Amino acid sequence: MTALRTDAPIGVFDSGVGGLSVLRAIRTELPREDLLYVADSGYAPYGDRDADFIADRATTITELLLDAGVKSIVVACNTATVVAIEKLRSWCPVPVVAMEPAIKPAAQSTKSGVVGVLATSRTLAxxxxxxxxxxxGKDIQILLQACPGLVEQVEKAQLQGAATRELLVRYLLPLLQAGADTIVLGCTHYPFLAPLIREIVGSDLTIIDPANAVAKxxxxxxxxxxxxxxxxxxxxxxxxxxxxxxxxxxIMSALWGSHVLVHELTRSGKGKQINSAALG
Structure with a gap:
């Protein structure tokens, strides 16, 4: 393992803007650390992509972050994690922290014995x-609900409105009818929809977002x-x-909650360099 510089930044990437929910948690947990965030929105969503394609994008972005001198990489994407994390960790010289659907804490917290998991098709499979x-899931029922279309809504910052609500109702209603009292947000885009999810499911249902656990x-x-x-x-x-x-x-400014300067990364990953000079 490469010796880590304390003043080096932390690299975070996602298939798009969803990982900003994880970046926000990292910023709160580690407020003194410089952060480099890559949204691969040119290829979002990953959820319906071929596994080899996802692994290639994850490798390309990881290499760019390493070239920038990061001391750790956070894969803020459940789909990229399930497809590529073992390969990344096999060669990456810095610690790699990744996501996984928070099924364990959901199983521990449910009282009805029914847990719903919202995620992309690729993650759930x-x-x-x-x-x-x-x-x-030995003593409880875990319901896996694929949610095509939700990532695209968040990528457009369409967090409210009839189209987004219609999708959420379609995916949540079967879980509620089955008695779920706990919902796992198994995609980093979905926490941005949590307020609308709360409106639909009411105040009693538990919604679990793993971002804080990843930051810790x-x-x-x-x-x-x-x-x-x-x-x-x-x-x-x-x-x-x-x-x-x-x-x-x-889009990124709206989701981050304040204006941000975004640097362009070409789709090939070979254009704009990610480097410390970009900081500030």
């Missing part, structure tokens, strides 16, 4: 999800390699997207 269901795991993995608490500098967050800046900037 993975051996990783099958393993989690086998490990924690990152902090644990980087223990001893974080910026010192005495640091008074303002940490920077830099944003990159593989879609056109005029499209990416308003």
């Amino acid at each position: 993975s051996p990783s999800v099958a393993r989690l269901c086998a490990a924690y 795991e990152l902090a644990r993995r980087l223990q001893g390699n974080l910026r010192p608490d005495s640091s008074e500098r303002t940490a920077e967050v830099s944003f990159f997207s593989s879609t056109a800046i005029q499209e990416a900037s308003p």
Whole structure:
């Protein structure tokens, strides 16, 4: 494992803008750390893509982040995790922290014994999800609900409105009718829809977003390699997207909650370099 510089940034990437929900949690957990975020929105959604394609994009973005000198990489995408994480970890010289649907905590918290999991088709069909269901679903019912269309709505920042609500009702109603009292958000795009989900399901149902757990795991993995608490500098967050800046900037700004400067990453991954000079 490469020696990690305490002043190096942390790299985070997702198939698109959904990983901003994880980036937000990391920013809260590690406020002194510089962050580099890559939204591969030019190829979103990953959920219906071929596995080889997803693995290739994950490798390309990881290599670019390593070239930028990051000290850790967060795969803020459930689909990329289930397809590519083992391969990435086999060669990546820095710690790689990844997502997985929060089925374990959902199984521990349900009172009705019925848990619903919202995710992409690719994630739900993975051996990783099958393993989690086998490990924690012995005494409960785990309902897997694919949600085509939701990622695209978040990629457009369409977090409210009739079309988004119609999709959510279609996917949530069977879970509610089956008695689910706990819903797992198994895609990093979905936390941006949590307020609308809450409107639909009511106040009693538990909604589980694993972003905070991922941020805490990152902090644990980087223990001893974080910026010192005495640091008074303002940490920077830099944003990159593989879609056109005029499209990416308003969307990412809206989801982040303030205006952000987005650097363009060409779709081949060989254009704009991700580097520390982009910080600030």
